[in-house]
Amino acid sequence: MAEIHPAQRVAVLADAQNLYHSSHSLHSQNVDYAELLDATVDGRELVRAIAYVIRADSPQEESFFEALRDIGFEAKIKDIKTFGDGSKKADWDVGISLDAVTLAEKVDTVVLCTGDGDFSRLCHHLRHEGVRVEVFGFRASTADELIAAADDFTDMGERAESVLL
Template sequence: MPVTHPTQRVGVLADAQNLYHTARSLYSRNIDYSSLLEGALDGRELTRAIAYVIRANSPEEESFFEALVDIGFETRVKDIKTFEDGSKKADWDVGMSLDAVSLAPHVDTIILCTGDGDFARLCRYLRHEGCRVEAMSFAESTSEELVEAADSFENLSENEDTYLL
């Protein structure tokens, strides 16, 4: 595993929907985003932190979005789409990938806070471009392909009292 150091410039991209649903289904708890950011940085230099969130018009979401900003995250907000058949869709895979590719020349490390295997190809691309890629998520719901594609993986389940409220 490559060595990390305090002057490493880090970008943190957090897939809030993925983390939220996993934390709720596994532990019936919420993510502590302050601890998540601190753990991701591990004493390194933050360049940018972006949280990708979905607006579903629930009463507490605006205060959640504001709390993310207070912690140090920029927020990218997308409205949930409801289709004629009643199904709903909202994901940030393309947006996160584009931000990661844009951010890569300006950082040494990109940390993807998600368990979504769709990001494995992104990991391979970023590593090819010379960027260290780390993933943080709950092992129980993390794609093995993502774990293998990243330089390192931190299982949030091993430190649930740190990363969950």
């Protein structure tokens, strides 16, 4: 796999739902997306940064979406679905995977900001295609299979003072 170098082209894909739940359950804090973007890019050439968010009709979410855009993320927004039995569902797994596969032709590295083990197969595919895969997540809530499938894992819990608000 490609080693890190300044001319490396990077795409950052942030699973905001996963990061939110992990940062709140483990640290009772929010993610500092500006610091996260700086840490993931690490001086390399940013091709695209996408934050995948869920619209849940909370009062402050529109300002959060706008703040993501101001930081440099493209905010992809999905409405939460409520089913007849009252259950709710919203996730971006397929959307993140499709974007990662599409971007793989244009970048050297894909950085996945999530702890969701469902992305381990995506990591294997990207690496097979010659793309370096880095994962940023909270170790305590990141699936072992995701860590094993990536070229590199960064524990956001060890960087809590810089990546959390």
